[in-house]
Amino acid sequence: MRRKKVCFVGYGSTEYSRKSEEPLLRHYARAIGAALEQTGLKKTDIGGFSVTTQSSPDYSPHVAEQLGLELDWVLNGDYGGAGGVMSIRRAADAIEAGHIDVAVLVGGNSFDKSVTHQRPLEYQRANYVDVYGYGGPNTLMALVQRRHMEQYGTTLEQIGRIAVAQRESARANPQALLREPMTMDDYLKSRMISDPIRLFDCVMPCSGAECVVLASEERARTITDKLVYLLTDAERVHYQVGDMLPDKTTFGIKVVADRLFKEVRREEIDLFEIYDDYPIAVLIQIEDLGYCKKGDGGKFVESRNLSFKGDFPVNTGGGQLSVGQAGLAGGFLHIVEALRQLRGEAGPRQAKKAERALVTGIGWLSYGRNLGTTAGLVMERRS
Amino acid sequence: MAEKNLPKINPIDRPFWQGAAEGKFMLQHCRTCGKLQFFPRAVCTGCFSAELDWTAARGEGKVHSFTWVFVPRNPAFKGEVPICYANVLLDESVIVESRIVGKGVEEIKLGDRVRVVFQDTSDPQIKLPVFELAGRS
């Protein structure tokens, strides 16, 4: 195919040396800085960002945290010596699709083997978090939950409604590992893990896998008559990352929502498959998606029925909180559940109205703030 | 037996840990745009400049959020649970992750004033900054 609308507008390099001990992150910053200077672009003009390297998981977002970049598209530019060209192809796709206007793609090496740049997240966690005896993501999300409870008066009973409703849906899902009934009392009395996060706020690690198939519309018609369209999608990597006084109770989902709801109206969504590593994360996303005011999430979930039978169905198969979290496959659980619902294949947990579903994903907790990566999409059933 | 974590000090953040050993909580300061930042990074998060120097914070601030950790990731901390792990807003308007220790910590609440203190570690060269409630020692 012939590309039509994507241009190279600048470049930047660093000096080369046989064995520089200078941190790799500084090499990256210098090459990016040179490119920005040449193009006259500002740091905030960067919408997309790729780092080509033999990278560790989430390397690009971790580098972006260190460089203070807030992004609408991100890529780990793996694939060895083909990484440069392959990063450009994927960035060009994103520009042609209209997700971003400007992408900055960088790659480099340094012989400084300290953890600072080889594994940026490991550096941040090892030197500034692990030393205090923290309890992993449970602890970092507990800081977010406490802040939300104190700032807005959100109660444990309100947060617990999400866990309890999802369990009710899970009881009709044979895939769910946790199907025994759960009452509010069970939730409130579950073992304390990192106060105010309790055992029933946490996902249970498990084994399993999920898979999704995408095709062009033309090809799709030859495969199935249950056509589910990807209507719109967006991502935000880092929110307030360069801000030393961040608002811990607002996620990048707020920016994602602004994009999604340009293409579809909030009231047109029937189902909400919202990434649930913790009930508080679901509650905050409901606010950030704009279904209620910031801080009113507690009252909102109190006033709605969140089960698959309800008027605001959230995680209709029980979500990760009741199905279990098969590692990072968890992000696919919500997508597959939305597909089952929209195709009318959800069996005893089939929602009454299932034309449009909103799916979100959120990932890893950054230093002092909240989510590093956030994303969302809307899918629509058309017959 | 598991040991408590020590920082893996590197060229970027060595001045922070040197400062800590001398009883100072050091922040990075950008010579190009003036921004203060923490944790220490290779470049300024405001402007990408690598022209960073260091300035000592007053070492005081307030509790922005906290949690009681009952299940620490490293079992070496088990004997100290629950651990009061917190976000502190330094008076220099910079958020940090840390631990609150000492007198009165059981009654901690958001907004409480705190002051940095430096704990000995298993390495005599390394002191760990943590916070105490101000005015209670």
Ligand SMILES: [Zn+2]
């Ligand atoms: Zn700067």
